[in-house]
Amino acid sequence: MKTMANKAQKYVCQACGAMFSKWMGQCDICKGWNCVEEELQNSHSASPQTIVPEHFFEKISESYKQHATTSRHETEMGEINRVLGGGFVDGSVILLGGNPGIGKSTLLMQLLSEIRGIEHCIYISAEESTKQVSMRAQRLKVTNDNLRIASSSNIHQILLALSEIKHNSIVVIDSIQTISSDLIQSPPGSISQVRFCTQELVNFAKTNDVVVIIVGHVTKDGAIAGPKTLEHMVDCVLYFEGDKAYDYRILRCEKNRYGSTDEIGVFSMTTEGLREVANPSSAFLSEYDNNVSGVAVFSGIEGTRPILSEIQALVSNTSNPAPRRSAIGFDPYRLSMLVAVLSNRCKLNFANKDVYLNVAGGLKITEPAIDLAVVAAIVSSAFHRPLPQGAVFFGEVSLSGEIRQSHLSYSRIKEAQKLGFSEVICSYKTEDFDKNEKIRLRKIKSIREILGILNK
Numbered sequence: 001m002k003t004m005a006n007k008a009q010k011y012v013c014q015a016c017g018a019m020f021s022k023w024m025g026q027c028d029i030c031k032g033w034n035c036v037e038e039e040l041q042n043s044h045s046a047s048p049q050t051i052v053p054e055h056f057f058e059k060i061s062e063s064y065k066q067h068a069t070t071s072r073h074e075t076e077m078g079e080i081n082r083v084l085g086g087g088f089v090d091g092s093v094i095l096l097g098g099n100p101g102i103g104k105s106t107l108l109m110q111l112l113s114e115i116r117g118i119e120h121c122i123y124i125s126a127e128e129s130t131k132q133v134s135m136r137a138q139r140l141k142v143t144n145d146n147l148r149i150a151s152s153s154n155i156h157q158i159l160l161a162l163s164e165i166k167h168n169s170i171v172v173i174d175s176i177q178t179i180s181s182d183l184i185q186s187p188p189g190s191i192s193q194v195r196f197c198t199q200e201l202v203n204f205a206k207t208n209d210v211v212v213i214i215v216g217h218v219t220k221d222g223a224i225a226g227p228k229t230l231e232h233m234v235d236c237v238l239y240f241e242g243d244k245a246y247d248y249r250i251l252r253c254e255k256n257r258y259g260s261t262d263e264i265g266v267f268s269m270t271t272e273g274l275r276e277v278a279n280p281s282s283a284f285l286s287e288y289d290n291n292v293s294g295v296a297v298f299s300g301i302e303g304t305r306p307i308l309s310e311i312q313a314l315v316s317n318t319s320n321p322a323p324r325r326s327a328i329g330f331d332p333y334r335l336s337m338l339v340a341v342l343s344n345r346c347k348l349n350f351a352n353k354d355v356y357l358n359v360a361g362g363l364k365i366t367e368p369a370i371d372l373a374v375v376a377a378i379v380s381s382a383f384h385r386p387l388p389q390g391a392v393f394f395g396e397v398s399l400s401g402e403i404r405q406s407h408l409s410y411s412r413i414k415e416a417q418k419l420g421f422s423e424v425i426c427s428y429k430t431e432d433f434d435k436n437e438k439i440r441l442r443k444i445k446s447i448r449e450i451l452g453i454l455n456k
Contacts (some may be wrong), residue, residue, distance in 0.1 A: 011036050014190045017229070037186050073170070073211070076114040079266060079276045082303070083238065083251050085259015090167065090209040092258065093202050095176075095231065097216045097224040098240035103249055103269055104215050105136065107240060108172050110273050113142040120169035121146050122162065126153040126178035140273045153188065155181045155197045159204055166208045173201060175215040189217075198233055231255060242269075243362035248283065249274065250363065263303030281308035281419055284361040290389045294381030297421070298373035299394045299412035300365060306408070306415035308392065310360035311370070313377035318354045329359030330374065331366065338374055338397060345401035346448050348382065369406035371397035372425070375447050385454045390422035395430075401447045405429040413439060425453065 011020045014037055016030040024036045072087030081087050088094075098104045105125075112121040121144060125133050133149045152158050158179070162171060173179065179197045180188035187193070198214065205212040214234065216224040224231065231237050235257045242249035251265035266277040277283050285308055288297065294313045299306060318324070325336045335357050342348050355378060359365055372395035380387050394412055396404040405427045406412070413424050417439040428443040444450070 011038050012192055014186060014192065017191045017195075037190075037192065073115065073118060073168075075111060076116065077111060077265075077276060079251065080111060082263050082305075083253050083265045084236065085256060085263070088170065088211045089235075089258045090211065091206050092211055092235040093205045093233070094211070094213045094236040094238060095216055095224065095234040096213060096238045096240060097218045099218055101244065102240050102242055103267075103274060104240050105174055106140065106269075106273055107249075107251075107267070108174065108213060108215070109133075109136055109140055109142065112147050112170065112172065113137075113140065113144045115144070115170065118146060118168055118170055120165050120171075121148065122165065122169070122171040123147065123149045123174070124158055124172065125149070125151050125174045127175060153178050153180060155179050155200055159200060162204065162210075165210055167210070169208075170211045170213065171205075172213045173215065175217060176201075177217045194230060195233075198230055202233055241362075241364065246362045248277065248361055260303060263305070281306070281415060284309045284363065285419070287360075290391075291386055293384050293386045294377050296373040296377040296380065296387055297392045297416075298365070298370050299392045299416050299424070300367050300370060301408050301411065304411075306411045307363075308415060308419060308421075309363050309365065311373045311377045312358045312360060313374070313381045314354075314356040315350070315378060315381040316354050316356075318352060320354070323350065323352065324354040324356070326355075327357040329362070329364045330357050330370070334371075335374065337399075338371060339378070341397060341399060341401055342375060342378065342447065345446070346379075346451065348379075350382075353382070368396040368404075369394045369412075371395065372403060372427075372447075372450075376425070376450050379450050380454060383451075383454060388423060388453060390420070391425055391453075392416040392421045392423070393425050395425075395427040395444075397447055403427040403444055403446065413441070 011023050013027040013030060013032065014035045016027060018027055018029040020036060023038065026033050027036055072089055074081050074087035096104055109123065112123055115121065123133065128151065130149050130151045150161065165171065176194055176198060177189040180193050181196055184192050184196055201212050201214060204210065218224055236253065237255040239252045239254060240249060241252060247268045249267040249269055251267065253261045253263060255261060266280040267274040268277050285297065288310050289295065296311045298309050298311050300309060325332055325339060327335045335355065339350050339355055343350050357374060373393040375397055376387055376393050394406050396406060398404055409426065409430045410433055413433060416424055421439065423440045423442060425442045425444060428445045430443055433441065
């Protein structure tokens with residue numbers, strides 16, 4: 001056996017996470033005062049010396065044989081399986097973030113209720129008592145007999161209670177900002193506490209092949225609170241998004257070591273908990289009216305799934321010398337760019353007009369193919385004329401005003417046809433499809449052609 005002692009000392013800024021070799025009154029990075037504190041390096045929850053086993057390394061060919069039977073744990077919630085790439089992987093650590101009250105605890109309680117074939121399902125809440133957790137479980141009609149709940153905010157007590165849990169198990173920690181260690185002098189939620197407790201949970205998950213789901217608070221900007229390194233420590237980062245004014249919730253993956261990050265899960269919030277939305281396109285277009293100006297339908301792709309959404313634009317006169325360019329669910333900087341392209345290539349005057357854009361249903365779309373739908377909605381609003389009935393748009397707009405081709409065009413067209421749309425307006429480079437399809441394909445080369453398709 002080989003042994004090695006590790007003893008070090010460092011100081012960490014509790015505001016930005018910067019590290020220093022000595023104490024400082026002011027952080028050199030964020031310029032905050034009295035926020036640099038000493039951080040403990042040696043954890044007493046483990047041996048003070050590191051032990052290296054004799055067979056520390058193993059051949060990759062032997063590793064294949066040893067882990068060939070490793071499988072994913074699928075849930076009865078297909079939307080979660082889609083986002084995770086097929087289910088949970090043993091030993092993985094998942095970080096779930098979202099705004100307060102968006103439904104994170106509800107989602108996880110339903111997840112533990114509807115997963116089967118798992119020996120231990122543990123829900124540990126540091127924010128609520130077991131009575132409060134039990135009330136939520138009763139409201140959601142939880143029927144899983146393997147589900148156990150606990151309430152604790154001490155990381156060492158939690159790990160000691162979980163010491164016998166191994167393999168085929170899922171543990172939920174709600175939330176990491178309220179978990180603390182007696183070995184760290186800073187309060188719960190500080191960078192030192194969050195980093196230390198997360199590292200302990202990661203070590204527990206990897207050592208015992210247990211799936212650990214950590215709930216994290218988010219900042220005003222929508223990012224997970226705490227140091228950015230927190231996202232690098234875990235295997236998967238999920239965001240639960242949605243507008244409280246709408247019933248729909250979106251589960252989005254930002255990082256996944258075991259699958260794709262392109263898929264999303266769509267849920268609807270009801271009085272009895274979250275329900276999966278089987279056809280998101282019809283849900284987001286439930287109140288669509290094609291006789292109103294400034295409204296266009298976009299056929300987008302989320303991962304491998306085509307989703308149709310409603311794009312709303314409003315162009316109004318203003319006396320402000322700096323007209324507003326405001327967007328909800330879309331990048332406002334890209335909106336400003338598209339307005340500039342319209343002004344330059346189509347000779348439209350937006351110098352004295354505010355432009356507002358909204359993606360209906362609380363969706364957030366970053367796909368460049370939405371450009372053509374945005375441009376069409378803006379032009380329709382500017383001229384107060386609706387777009388053709390039954391029309392769907394997709395295509396990226398370049399700075400020259402050219403409409404560029406989008407990937408997975410056939411899937412977009414098929415989804416539009418399935419929902420009863422009769423016309424698709426896209427790039428002139430889009431490949432032709434089977435002539436038996438009962439939908440018209442109108443190809444355009446420049447955004448100037450949008451002016452010619454407005455209803456007279």
